Amino acid sequence: MGKLLLDGVYLDPDPARGVALLQSAAEAGDTEAQTTLGLALLWGTDVAANPKQARDWLESAARAGNTRAMRSLGEALIGGWALERDSATGRALLEEAAGQGDVDSKLTLGSFLMAGRDLPRDMPRATALFEEAAAAGNAEGLEKLGAFLMWTERDPAAAESYLRRAGEMG
Numbered sequence: 001m002g003k004l005l006l007d008g009v010y011l012d013p014d015p016a017r018g019v020a021l022l023q024s025a026a027e028a029g030d031t032e033a034q035t036t037l038g039l040a041l042l043w044g045t046d047v048a049a050n051p052k053q054a055r056d057w058l059e060s061a062a063r064a065g066n067t068r069a070m071r072s073l074g075e076a077l078i079g080g081w082a083l084e085r086d087s088a089t090g091r092a093l094l095e096e097a098a099g100q101g102d103v104d105s106k107l108t109l110g111s112f113l114m115a116g117r118d119l120p121r122d123m124p125r126a127t128a129l130f131e132e133a134a135a136a137g138n139a140e141g142l143e144k145l146g147a148f149l150m151w152t153e154r155d156p157a158a159a160e161s162y163l164r165r166a167g168e169m170g
Contacts, residue, residue: 003036006046015046026057034061035069042072042082051082062093070097071105078118087119098129106133107141114148139169 002025004011005018019040025033038057041050061069070093076083077090094112097105110129113122130141146162149155 002033006036006040008046013046019047026060029064031061031064031066031069034058034064035066035072038069039072042076049082055083062096065100067097067100067102067105070094071102071108074105075108078112080118085118091119098132101136103133103136103138106130107138107144110141111144114145134165134169137169139166142166142169 002018002021005014005021007013007018019037022033022037022040026037034057038054038061039045040047040054041057042054043049055073058069058073062073073083074090074093074097075081077086077093079085079090091109091112094105094109098109106129110126110133112119113126113129115121126141127145130145133139133141142162143166146159146166149159149162
């Protein structure tokens with residue numbers, strides 16, 4: 001209910017009540033509420049941004065095993081978005097979430113490792129993560145890898161193969 005009131009998608013928005021409900025659930029240990037509240041505070045979504053509180057809530061949910069919190073916090077720390085950049089901690093969070101089978105974390109980490117901007121480029125690890133995501137039914141990483149190889153002209157044959165596989169998977 002707190003998220004619905006915060007977002008105002010199905011109900012008239014009431015951010016103050018939404019935050020109060022999320023905070024109550026978060027304090028009771030609900031990791032989804034902790035994650036939702038943390039993200040709202042991180043980005044200032046209908047509430048005043050508070051990166052310190054956001055990180056606290058996201059860390060609490062991540063410690064409890066919430067892979068969405070791990071992924072969101074890891075991504076923000078690697079990119080230096082709304083939080084001070086901490087690539088090592090961010091990567092560890094994404095690796096943990098990926099290790100727990102979170103496909104979105106595999107795609108996110110693989111993308112960082114393929115791009116080589118915010119983390120050192122590691123094509124073998126990126127490829128492995130994209131292959132794991134594909135094995136779980138998500139071909140997005142194969143498409144990204146194929147496009148990368150095509151546009152950088154690194155390996156046109158491999159690019160075509162990855163793009164064909166991604167297309168065959170939908």
